[in-house]
Amino acid sequence: MPGALEGIRILDLTRLLPGAVATQWLAEFGAEVIKIEQPPIGDYARATYAALFEQTNRGKKSVEIDLKDERGRASFLKLAATADVLIEGFRPGVMDRMSLGYASLREVNPRLIYVALNGYGGEGPEAQLAGHDVNYLAMSGVLDTIRSRDGVPVIPGIQIADLAGGSMQSMIGILLALEARHRTGLGQRVDVSMTDGAAALLPVARGGRVDILNGRFACYHVYPAAEDSFVAIGALEPKFWANLCRELGCEQLIAQQFAPDQSKAIETVERKLAGATAEEWFARLGAKDCCLTPVRPLQAVAPRIPKLSGTPGRELSPAPRLGEHNEELP
Numbered sequence: 001m002p003g004a005l006e007g008i009r010i011l012d013l014t015r016l017l018p019g020a021v022a023t024q025w026l027a028e029f030g031a032e033v034i035k036i037e038q039p040p041i042g043d044y045a046r047a048t049y050a051a052l053f054e055q056t057n058r059g060k061k062s063v064e065i066d067l068k069d070e071r072g073r074a075s076f077l078k079l080a081a082t083a084d085v086l087i088e089g090f091r092p093g094v095m096d097r098m099s100l101g102y103a104s105l106r107e108v109n110p111r112l113i114y115v116a117l118n119g120y121g122g123e124g125p126e127a128q129l130a131g132h133d134v135n136y137l138a139m140s141g142v143l144d145t146i147r148s149r150d151g152v153p154v155i156p157g158i159q160i161a162d163l164a165g166g167s168m169q170s171m172i173g174i175l176l177a178l179e180a181r182h183r184t185g186l187g188q189r190v191d192v193s194m195t196d197g198a199a200a201l202l203p204v205a206r207g208g209r210v211d212i213l214n215g216r217f218a219c220y221h222v223y224p225a226a227e228d229s230f231v232a233i234g235a236l237e238p239k240f241w242a243n244l245c246r247e248l249g250c251e252q253l254i255a256q257q258f259a260p261d262q263s264k265a266i267e268t269v270e271r272k273l274a275g276a277t278a279e280e281w282f283a284r285l286g287a288k289d290c291c292l293t294p295v296r297p298l299q300a301v302a303p304r305i306p307k308l309s310g311t312p313g314r315e316l317s318p319a320p321r322l323g324e325h326n327e328e329l330p
Helices: 018-028 050-056 070-082 102-106 133-140 160-184 192-199 238-248 251-257 263-273 277-286
Strands: 007-012 032-037 061-064 085-088 113-118 191-194 220-224 231-233 293-294
Touching: 007 018, 007 070, 007 113, 018 032, 018 085, 018 113, 018 160, 032 070, 070 102, 085 133, 085 160, 102 113, 113 160, 133 160, 133 192, 160 192, 191 192, 220 263, 231 277, 238 251, 238 263, 238 277, 251 263, 277 293
Parallel strands: 007 032, 007 085, 032 061, 085 113, 113 191
Antiparallel strands: 220 231, 231 293
């Protein structure tokens, strides 16, 4: 069955993580993704993060093109003329200096959707700064909301700005621009800042309720359980908290859900949960509207994509060898 993006050709000039994940998601729904790689080493994730490269570049094609060489530039322009989307992750101005920025490519292909994915946006005092996920989280305000009990900002174990602020925002921008092109017949430029994308994740914090979701309250907390396992409680609504308290035999805590002093409630729930493993608690209470789940190990969870009934995603082939498709494409 054809994928939702069957017939869409995407040129991916990005390296490392954010762009690779965005284009792989698109490939899973049928898009043809062509990695444009600089010889002789290509995307340096191939050597530096080989396992990650294999995981995030499945289903793609690889073409070696030296964009600084006149012949390479001519080959690239031929490809750009046939593409629906181009995504690049250079610092602002790099593509323009090679005469391959949006203004130039629009002359070759007015239908092209050009995505510029970067850390701090295309303009402003930080535009040319180097950075990684932790920097974007820091600049966006997200890191300010993730703190240890002693108040020190904590680096999360996943790449929030790279993936939610970069990959997802890029994918959304591409799909929006494709829909707009159906009406106008024209492509457009899509600017994605990972800092801005991360900042878009803060509606609750900006609404002044950071404390309710940061583990301060017993009803929204992570607890140790038996055998070095952990239980996550997300019983924010009073009915869920009441269910949990009744199931644990501590009804006296129902009225204390949002009391200023949470120490006794946390200690009580922690003591109750210590008697079984997280999975055992999930088996007992998971279906009883307590909002209780185990903290499962990473290895136990498989990634999933959205399920479309009419145009589902597809299994992808392994990541391409560097230059594997040089002869196949113009």
